[in-house]
Amino acid sequence: MSQPILQVRNLCIDFVLEDRTIEAVKDASFELAAGETLAIVGESGSGKSVTALALTRLLPVPPAVIKGGEILFDGESVMTMDAARLRKLRGGKIAYIFQEPSTSLNPVYTVRSQIGEAIRLHRRDVTDVDAEIVRWLDAVGIVDPAARMHDYPHQLSGGMQQRVMIAMALACQPDVLVADEPTTALDVTIQAQILELLRELKQRLRMSILLITHNLGIVGDIADRVAVMYAGQIVELSPARALLQRPLHPYTQALMNSVPQLGHELERLQAIPGNVPNLGQFPSGCRFHPRCPKAQSDCSQKAPELVEVEPGRWVRCPYWK
Numbered sequence: 001m002s003q004p005i006l007q008v009r010n011l012c013i014d015f016v017l018e019d020r021t022i023e024a025v026k027d028a029s030f031e032l033a034a035g036e037t038l039a040i041v042g043e044s045g046s047g048k049s050v051t052a053l054a055l056t057r058l059l060p061v062p063p064a065v066i067k068g069g070e071i072l073f074d075g076e077s078v079m080t081m082d083a084a085r086l087r088k089l090r091g092g093k094i095a096y097i098f099q100e101p102s103t104s105l106n107p108v109y110t111v112r113s114q115i116g117e118a119i120r121l122h123r124r125d126v127t128d129v130d131a132e133i134v135r136w137l138d139a140v141g142i143v144d145p146a147a148r149m150h151d152y153p154h155q156l157s158g159g160m161q162q163r164v165m166i167a168m169a170l171a172c173q174p175d176v177l178v179a180d181e182p183t184t185a186l187d188v189t190i191q192a193q194i195l196e197l198l199r200e201l202k203q204r205l206r207m208s209i210l211l212i213t214h215n216l217g218i219v220g221d222i223a224d225r226v227a228v229m230y231a232g233q234i235v236e237l238s239p240a241r242a243l244l245q246r247p248l249h250p251y252t253q254a255l256m257n258s259v260p261q262l263g264h265e266l267e268r269l270q271a272i273p274g275n276v277p278n279l280g281q282f283p284s285g286c287r288f289h290p291r292c293p294k295a296q297s298d299c300s301q302k303a304p305e306l307v308e309v310e311p312g313r314w315v316r317c318p319y320w321k
């Protein structure tokens with residue numbers, strides 16, 4: 001693997017609230033190579049979005065506290081970047097698309113004005129901004145882009161808004177695209193179209209993608225590697241194909257047994273007894289032990305480390321075999 005574009009090492013993030021502290025992310029480590037797609041999969045509240053937002057220091061501080069760890073973008077520490085470098089990083093080098101286009105698109109400005117602003121901010125090389133807007137709207141499959149760019153967001157369907165959001169992110173030519181549940185709010189056909197679009201763009205642009213999803217069913221189609229998160233921790237990190245063929249961590253195995261059909265969400269895992277632990281109140285030892293079908297007597301005391309058990313395959317469970 002070439003030098004990774006993004007390196008996250010032992011990242012720990014707490015939310016310090018009046019009555020309690022939530023250990024939202026605990027000891028997360030992963031890398032993203034140029035051109036690679038890494039999927040982060042996990043149930044609601046497992047720390048996926050917090051991890052993604054931390055990459056460009058977008059978390060609200062307070063209540064968020066970065067307790068420890070390191071984030072390197074292209075070898076440079078994000079934690080110590082000054083405001084000017086951070087502005088270039090956000091959107092310019094690492095761009096986000098979210099579940100709700102409304103979090104990225106402003107209802108009172110036209111598509112042209114919003115994508116144009118992003119281009120002017122991050123792309124000094126572009127002289128004909130309108131031509132560049134049309135080019136990206138076309139690239140994401142918007143018909144008649146020269147006319148559509150004068151629309152306001154509400155004049156577009158949900159799927160079209162999602163495409164505009166992707167065009168806006170891509171127009172800045174980021175090295176990393178973070179797609180946080182980009183298809184969850186869309187119907188099944190549009191979901192499939194957007195995923196196909198991401199797959200195609202990834203190949204064409206050699207961009208790295210961090211794809212966050214509840215849905216293990218879609219990762220085989222698009223991800224090179226998968227990180228499975230449970231209660232703030234990465235419990236398995238593995239090449240996608242190997243993980244789908246032979247999941248090693250008991251939690252991943254349980255997830256696999258409850259993989260929904262494409263388009264259905266994994267909000268509730270019927271196949272795994274028990275619930276995700278209450279926010280901020282994680283069990284001692286292995287955080288999965290109250291729900292784990294393979295739990296041993298010491299699992300409630302000893303917190304397992306993430307260990308490389310086979311080349312490229314990392315598992316946080318000493319009893320994975």
Ligand SMILES: Nc1ncnc2c1ncn2[C@@H]1O[C@H](COP(=O)(O)OP(=O)(O)OP(=O)(O)O)[C@@H](O)[C@H]1O
Nearest residue numbers: 015022024043044045046047048049050051063279
């Ligand atoms: N601004 C905040 N203030 C307090 N707690 C927060 C805040 N943002 C996130 N958290 C907590 O951090 C934990 C992880 O949240 P996160 O949003 O990363 O989950 P997620 O895996 O993205 O879930 P989902 O699939 O529902 O989007 C949760 O317990 C959440 O309540």
Ligand code: SF4
Nearest residue numbers: 286289292294299317
């Ligand atoms: S450490 Fe124990 S409880 Fe945790 S996943 Fe492994 S077997 Fe299950």
Ligand SMILES: [Mg+2]
Nearest residue numbers: 048049050180
């Ligand atoms: Mg989230």
